[in-house]
Structures are given as structure tokens and as C-alpha cells.
Amino acid sequence: MTELIETDVLIIGCGIAGCTAALELADAGISVTVVTRAKDPKKSNTYYAQGGIIYKGINDSKASLAEDITRAGAGHCNPRAVDILSEQGPELLKKILLDRVGVEFDCTADGELSLVREGGHSIPRIVHATDITGRAIEIALMRALVAHPKITLLTAHTAIDLLTPSHHSLNRLSIYEPRSCVGAYVLNRTEGRVIRCLAKNTILATGGLGKIFLRSTNPRGARGDGIAMAYRAGARVINTEFIQFHPTTFYQTQAPRFLISEAVRGEGARLVHANGEPFMQNYNAEWKDLAPRDIVARCIHEEMLKNDISNVYLDLRSYIPTPRIREHFPNIHETCLGYGIDITRDLVPVVPASHYSCGGVWVDQWGETTIRHLYSVGEVACTGLHGANRLASTSLLEGLVWGSISARRILHTLPDQSAPRAADIPLWYDNDGMEMPDPALISQDMSYVKHIMWNYVGLVRTSVRLKRAMRELRNLEIETERFYRVIRLTDSLIGVRNAVRTAIIVTSAAWENKRSMGCHYRK
Incomplete structure (x- = not known):
């Protein structure tokens, strides 16, 4: 029988954004369940970030940082998001990374934080931990997260799909209610069982999508899981051509x-x-x-x-x-x-x-998506901060800022929320008797996606290339969905399904935007 987990907040992913949200909520006494597909929970996008994180330079100002972000973003940045990061970023870095979890950034001989300049910045304002800044941040955050009594961490658990009553409820009248999220179906890979994880609020913090391309700096799990799940649930997704x-x-x-x-x-x-x-x-x-x-x-x-x-x-x-x-x-x-x-x-x-994906699941200033009780933070989200091209070292700070902001929003709204009813959400279909997927077929499909995206939707895009990419990806998705419904569920099968859908989302956005902007270049 499918296991049931009930929690106040479900967080899918545990990089800097997910960990920050979890700690802020747990510190306020809220029960949090954090799910990660990695066996080692540290192995997130954050862990592999070599570059630094924005703090504040000598004689720096919010206006100067905002100007640099907007210039790098080709003038396409969301002014509200730029203002929020410029205003709250340095303060939250000190509060959470320095004071709360004690990240050891590089310092000068006199004990001051060492500041460096990176591409697109007008002055030195970046703090580092040598060339493993992300690793230092992630280790410090995970140390605090694992030790927290209000946080349950589930490793080697892959989210399959978001639970939305309009799609899943046994009460058919739920289709008339505003679209909302009540958790997720999650595959426990160790035991081969699917869990119904019900939550008053769900936060997507699944990271990026770089692994849908042949060449990528991203870790294995960065295959667009969060974007694909949100899209299937009906959330608005924007700016994915960037x-x-x-x-x-x-x-x-x-x-x-x-x-x-x-x-x-x-x-x-x-x-x-x-x-x-x-x-x-x-x-x-x-x-x-x-x-x-x-x-x-x-x-x-x-x-x-x-x-x-x-x-x-x-x-x-x-x-x-x-x-x-x-x-x-x-x-x-x-x-x-x-x-x-x-x-x-x-x-x-x-x-x-x-x-890095500058686009993603649309969110407002609080990290809320177009689906009620569903939040999105970090690279999977699109606050509009990066516009058409991300300024160096803004990504870690964005994850920190909106991880904190989303937690604050949930703390404000949680008292008025009721828990979802387990009786309304069906058990996952038992597919134990189904055939196991052929790993060679899944590997070939994933390789096919990567080559299509690299050759046709890469650094330089043309109408002919994008048309071919869309045609081949749509055909592949038809075959993948058929395969998905008749073969036993595995992490790699979930991954290739999400990768194909995410690739189509990115290619569609690239096709629709006929104007070269930032990191979207049409020839």
C-alpha cells in the first residue's frame, strides 16, 4: 500500500533556496519535509557553484548593483525583483550565511571579507570561499538542516508529479475550484514505493535544466524536473529561451x-x-x-x-x-x-x-506561482531578476533571498489554511507487475534530447533549426509518454519524461521570441 506523509510544508530540492526556506520555516516551529532525488543531499546545483555570491562592495550602493544587474539582463529585468535583491540581499547573506550557519568566506589579513570583481560588475562586491563557494555554503546549510528537529529529510526520493485537486481529486467537483497544489507523488527509490506527500504548502526548489544539453556544467539531476512538473500542473512558465x-x-x-x-x-x-x-x-x-x-x-x-x-x-x-x-x-x-x-x-x-536557466516558473515578489499554495524558488523559478542574461554571482543570492521571502509569506498565510484531505487523493497506481524499463532505450532517448538541444537550440538559433527541434521533440514526447504509462517507474524514466517536456518548453519559447536578447541569439 502506498505510504502517506502529511506535513505543513513540502520542499522539493535542497540547494541554497530550498535549505534557506526550510531553516526559516523550521526555526519558526513549522514542520517541514524536504525531498531530494540525490542520495547525498549535498549534491545540488549549489554544491557545484565555484563562483561567489554578491555581498556589498566598498562605497557600493543598491543603485549601483541594480544598474549592473539590469545592464547584464539586456534591460529585460523585472525592476521589482531587482529592487528586492538589491535591498535585502546583503542583509540576508549576513543574517543567514554568516550569523546563522557560519559559512567561512575568504578574508583579508585584517579579518575583513575579501571582495573580488567578476564579469559585468562595476566594482568588487563578490565574496568567495576559494573556488568552492557553493560547496562551502551547501555544507553549512545542510549541517544546520540535518540537525533541525522540525525538518524531515528524505534522500533518494524523486518527485513524480505535483498533486493538484483539479487533476487528481476523487471529488470531481474540485475541478470548479481555483487551481491549487496539495503536495506531490514521490518515488521512494530505495523501496520502490510511491508516497502521497500531502502538504498545506509546497515549494519547488529543484534547480536547473542544463542537462537537457549535450555540454553542461550542471549535475546529473538538473534535467528540468521542476519546470516540467509545474507545467503539467498548469503553472505559468516564462523566459525559458534565456x-x-x-x-x-x-x-x-x-x-x-x-x-x-x-x-x-x-x-x-x-x-x-x-x-x-x-x-x-x-x-x-x-x-x-x-x-x-x-x-x-x-x-x-x-x-x-x-x-x-x-x-x-x-x-x-x-x-x-x-x-x-x-x-x-x-x-x-x-x-x-x-x-x-x-x-x-x-x-x-x-x-x-x-x-543557467534565466527563466522558469513565473513567481510574484513572494515566490508564489499561479497555482495556489505552490511556491517556486531558486533556478527553477523566474522572478524576472536576471532578465535576458544573468549577472555573475546573482544566482546564489537570488536563491537565498527568495528562499527566505517564500518562508516569510508561508508563515503569514499558514494559520488560515486547512490541511488537505488524504481521502480525496487517490493512491498511486500499483505498477509492480509491469516490466522494468530498458536502460539502453532510456539512455538513447536522453542522448537524443541532448544532441537536439545542443545542435538546434544552443548558442546560436535559426528558424530552420528550431523547427526541426520542435518536430523531433514532439515525436519523442509521444513515444516517451506511451512508454511512461506501461513501464514500471524509475528515476531515469521520470527524468527522460521531464527532460523531453522541458526541452519542448525551451524550444517553444525560443521559437516565439524572434528578437535576439541577452543569451537568446537568433541568427
Whole structure:
């Protein structure tokens, strides 16, 4: 029989946004259940973030930060979201990351937080923990989350679909009520059982969608689960054509596409060809290698096409002293050494890769979606902060800010809410007798999605490419949905189903927006 869990708040995902919301709610005495598909709950998008997080620079101002965010976003940013982040961000960083969980950021010799400048920022205002900032933040947050008596953490649990009475209720009259969310169906992968997890409020914090592309800096789970689930539930999804490609990911045939942090260029490294000749000054004389990411990524793409080369290079050795490289980028140094590249002596081969989704599930200033009692925070959400292109180091801060804001909103509204009735929500259909899916077929379908998206919906988009992508993806979705309904449920089957739907959402948005903006480039 299907297990039932009842909780005040269900949070799907436990990166910086999900953890922040969970801690803020739990600290106020609310019972919270956090679900993550990862076996190791630390392994979220946040954990893999090398770059820093915005704090406040010397003689910095809210207006200056807002101007930098809006410029990077190609003027498409939501002014309200920009104001909220500029106003609340630094204060919440101090309150939660420094005072509440004690993240150890880099400091100067006199004990002050060390501030660096990254691409698109007019002044140094970024704090780091060497080149593993996300890891330091996630470990500190998870330590507090695991220890909290009001939080239940479920690892190796994959959300299947959101529970909405208008879709799932046994009471057919529920279809006439405003659309709302009462939790989710969740697959307990260890036991192979599906749980009905009922909640007064649900927060989507599932991270990004980068793994629907062939080359990506994202971890395995970033396949668009949250966007696909929200879309199927009827939530509004916007701005998904704006996929940011990080300009510099390590390139070797057998190596993973791990990120070479933008902070490397912030310290002075240059993009060069094999002979050591820089080229970014030919494209952007003012910002050069510190131009916004979409510009840098397309310039690299252009150089690769123009010169018929597989990659370009980052030159640290000529521009950054060796002791500083070792001090500030120890993780990058160690990882590259594992593939035979010493960044203190060698040029580092790099290519662009999908990195961040600027769009997602539409939310208001409180993180509320168009579905009642459903919130969305972090990369899966679209506050409009990033507009058409994300400014460096805003993503971690956005997750922190809206994780806190959504928790505050729930605390305000929770006293007036009643718990959903378990009797109204059906058990998951028992598919124990069904055939297990063929992993080779699922792997092939996932590979097919990645190649379609990389070749047709990547850095440079054309009408012909987008038409072909849409045609092939729709055919694949028909086959995937048929497969999904007759084969036993697994995480990989859920993943490929969500990846196909998310790919269609992204491709449709790219087709509909005929104007090149930020990281959406129509040729």
C-alpha cells in the first residue's frame, strides 16, 4: 500500500533556496519535509557553484548593483525583483550565511571579507570561499538542516508529479475550484514505493535544466524536473529561451565539462588561442574578457567556427602570479592536474557549456506561482531578476533571498489554511507487475534530447533549426509518454519524461521570441 506523509510544508530540492526556506520555516516551529532525488543531499546545483555570491562592495550602493544587474539582463529585468535583491540581499547573506550557519568566506589579513570583481560588475562586491563557494555554503546549510528537529529529510526520493485537486481529486467537483497544489507523488527509490506527500504548502526548489544539453556544467539531476512538473500542473512558465551558456568549461575528450570559474578572468586571466594570442579585445574593447557571459560565450563560439578549432584556451600563467593561482583556485588546479593540465604552467582548454536557466516558473515578489499554495524558488523559478542574461554571482543570492521571502509569506498565510484531505487523493497506481524499463532505450532517448538541444537550440538559433527541434521533440514526447504509462517507474524514466517536456518548453519559447536578447541569439 502506498505510504502517506502529511506535513505543513513540502520542499522539493535542497540547494541554497530550498535549505534557506526550510531553516526559516523550521526555526519558526513549522514542520517541514524536504525531498531530494540525490542520495547525498549535498549534491545540488549549489554544491557545484565555484563562483561567489554578491555581498556589498566598498562605497557600493543598491543603485549601483541594480544598474549592473539590469545592464547584464539586456534591460529585460523585472525592476521589482531587482529592487528586492538589491535591498535585502546583503542583509540576508549576513543574517543567514554568516550569523546563522557560519559559512567561512575568504578574508583579508585584517579579518575583513575579501571582495573580488567578476564579469559585468562595476566594482568588487563578490565574496568567495576559494573556488568552492557553493560547496562551502551547501555544507553549512545542510549541517544546520540535518540537525533541525522540525525538518524531515528524505534522500533518494524523486518527485513524480505535483498533486493538484483539479487533476487528481476523487471529488470531481474540485475541478470548479481555483487551481491549487496539495503536495506531490514521490518515488521512494530505495523501496520502490510511491508516497502521497500531502502538504498545506509546497515549494519547488529543484534547480536547473542544463542537462537537457549535450555540454553542461550542471549535475546529473538538473534535467528540468521542476519546470516540467509545474507545467503539467498548469503553472505559468516564462523566459525559458534565456539559457545562459558559461563561456569557460574544461575541455578534454574523456573529461567532464567542469566549470572554470569566471573569477579566474576576474583575477586577470585571458582567453587566448593555442599560440597565446588574446582575442576578446577584438569583440569588446571596453570589457574584453570580463564582458557579460552571453557575449563571451558567443565570441568563443565564433572563434571556434572561424578557425575550425575544437576549443580555445584560458591563460592564467601569463597574467596571474603562481602563488595567487594556488591560493585562490586550489580546486580548479587540483582537478585540472588530474587530466594532465597544470594551470600555473599550461594553457587550459575551454569551451562554452549550458550553465543557467534565466527563466522558469513565473513567481510574484513572494515566490508564489499561479497555482495556489505552490511556491517556486531558486533556478527553477523566474522572478524576472536576471532578465535576458544573468549577472555573475546573482544566482546564489537570488536563491537565498527568495528562499527566505517564500518562508516569510508561508508563515503569514499558514494559520488560515486547512490541511488537505488524504481521502480525496487517490493512491498511486500499483505498477509492480509491469516490466522494468530498458536502460539502453532510456539512455538513447536522453542522448537524443541532448544532441537536439545542443545542435538546434544552443548558442546560436535559426528558424530552420528550431523547427526541426520542435518536430523531433514532439515525436519523442509521444513515444516517451506511451512508454511512461506501461513501464514500471524509475528515476531515469521520470527524468527522460521531464527532460523531453522541458526541452519542448525551451524550444517553444525560443521559437516565439524572434528578437535576439541577452543569451537568446537568433541568427
